Amino acid sequence: MNIRYFFHNDTFTFTYIVSDTSTKKCAVIDPVLDYNIHTGRTKTTFADKIIEYINDNNLTVEWLLETHAHADHITAANYLKREIGGKTGIGENIKEVIKFWVPIFNTESDTPLNGSQFDHLFKDQEIINIGNLDVKIIYTPGHTPACVSYLIKDSIFVGDTIFMPHMGTARTDFPGGSSKTLYQSIQKIYQLPNETKIYVGHDYPPEGQKPEAVSTVLEQKQKNNMINQEISESEYVSLRNSKNKGKPVPNLLLPSIQVNIRCGDFGKKENNTNYIKIPINKI
Numbered sequence: 001m002n003i004r005y006f007f008h009n010d011t012f013t014f015t016y017i018v019s020d021t022s023t024k025k026c027a028v029i030d031p032v033l034d035y036n037i038h039t040g041r042t043k044t045t046f047a048d049k050i051i052e053y054i055n056d057n058n059l060t061v062e063w064l065l066e067t068h069a070h071a072d073h074i075t076a077a078n079y080l081k082r083e084i085g086g087k088t089g090i091g092e093n094i095k096e097v098i099k100f101w102v103p104i105f106n107t108e109s110d111t112p113l114n115g116s117q118f119d120h121l122f123k124d125q126e127i128i129n130i131g132n133l134d135v136k137i138i139y140t141p142g143h144t145p146a147c148v149s150y151l152i153k154d155s156i157f158v159g160d161t162i163f164m165p166h167m168g169t170a171r172t173d174f175p176g177g178s179s180k181t182l183y184q185s186i187q188k189i190y191q192l193p194n195e196t197k198i199y200v201g202h203d204y205p206p207e208g209q210k211p212e213a214v215s216t217v218l219e220q221k222q223k224n225n226m227i228n229q230e231i232s233e234s235e236y237v238s239l240r241n242s243k244n245k246g247k248p249v250p251n252l253l254l255p256s257i258q259v260n261i262r263c264g265d266f267g268k269k270e271n272n273t274n275y276i277k278i279p280i281n282k283i
Helices: 044-055 077-084 094-105 177-189 215-221 233-244 253-260
Strands: 001-009 015-019 025-029 032-036 041-043 060-065 087-091 120-121 129-130 134-141 148-152 154-156 197-199 214-216
Touching: 001 044, 015 044, 015 129, 015 154, 025 044, 025 129, 032 044, 044 077, 060 077, 060 129, 077 087, 094 253, 134 177, 177 215, 177 233, 214 215
Parallel strands: 025 060, 060 087, 087 120, 154 197
Antiparallel strands: 001 015, 015 025, 032 041, 129 134, 134 148, 148 154, 197 214
């Protein structure tokens, strides 16, 4: 197995390419589309780096995997599928997220409530394959109801469930989020062998330091500043909830959620133009 990651500087997001060296099959996890909120313009500069790496290494894309419907960047899954193929996949509980947001955006006409815009909706503990690699889907809700992690051999890709030890964990104040649920989800990760590598979805390094993508279960249990092995569920819930208070909404929340619950599609065009809807006094 080979793991290659790319860091999207504008959104502090890691995109991962996991490949089976024996078959040259690969999966892309949490790809990012460049989007300028001020101009409404998209670019594929970052996604094209993913394509370049895949082509240069003669890889074939089997899966385009989302850990959840992101609120801080727009997925490039739709673009990558058109350009290099692959099946899109996300946890089955994305249907809960879709059903919450579609009425707010009034997008019933172009956002299927059953999740059929994704090629596959994963069940908890389901096994899929990247070539000869087994990928175990583990539901890890709490940040959102739809969050999943992907366990591949001795590595797990956790999206926003847990961050590097100095950052703690994801927020839990999005619709359907729960600090108690997130605590329980992270315990699933902590039950894995100590040497298991944890690949995070984001890092926000101090100025002058490089972003870090990977820790281990042992490091997290010993050093995570919000949820190490000494912190009880009630202590974590109190700490997480206090940190949620007054936390600003992500800048790209409304564009990202609106597009990401369509698997990266911008919806029906009007007069040959796509639009992002911004509901007034709804959020």
